[in-house]
Amino acid sequence: METTEKIIGFTLSKIVTEQFALISDSFEEEKEVKLQPELNFGIDTQTKRIMVNILFRFEQESKPFIIIKIACYFTVAPNDWEQFKSFNSTSVIVPQGFATHLAMLTIGTLRGVLHAKTENTAFNRFIIPTFNVTGLIHSDIIFNV
Numbered sequence: 001m002e003t004t005e006k007i008i009g010f011t012l013s014k015i016v017t018e019q020f021a022l023i024s025d026s027f028e029e030e031k032e033v034k035l036q037p038e039l040n041f042g043i044d045t046q047t048k049r050i051m052v053n054i055l056f057r058f059e060q061e062s063k064p065f066i067i068i069k070i071a072c073y074f075t076v077a078p079n080d081w082e083q084f085k086s087f088n089s090t091s092v093i094v095p096q097g098f099a100t101h102l103a104m105l106t107i108g109t110l111r112g113v114l115h116a117k118t119e120n121t122a123f124n125r126f127i128i129p130t131f132n133v134t135g136l137i138h139s140d141i142i143f144n145v
Contacts, residue, residue, distance in 0.1 A: 009077030019069035027065035052106040
């Protein structure tokens with residue numbers, strides 16, 4: 001039996017660079033670089049917006065040398081927002097697949113912000129590699145309201 005996901009109407013309504021730092025004294029050319037991501041979600045029930053917040057730290061020996069954190073705000077179509085509400089309206093449930101899609105869009109946006117912020121610097125060679133975002137989101141995102 002074929003399954004299809006419902007199309008959810010939304011727009012990217014706002015992008016905020018919440019944090020950006022280049023810490024050149026913490027970077028050493030020969031050391032291994034590790035990338036540490038942090039992903040969070042938030043909602044605003046009044047504006048029917050979902051916020052996806054992503055932070056990446058480029059680190060060497062647990063010392064960050066690039067820190068970048070952005071938030072993307074997605075406004076959901078009113079009829080689709082209503083489908084996120086639980087039966088008793090005490091929670092909002094964002095389906096895992098949709099949350100993953102929004103996270104992928106946010107990570108792509110972060111890549112562009114990182115490029116723009118590091119352009120014409122020695123740090124421009126550091127990029128966010130492609131990776132399986134589904135590994136960061138294991139289930140529906142549930143907000144108690």
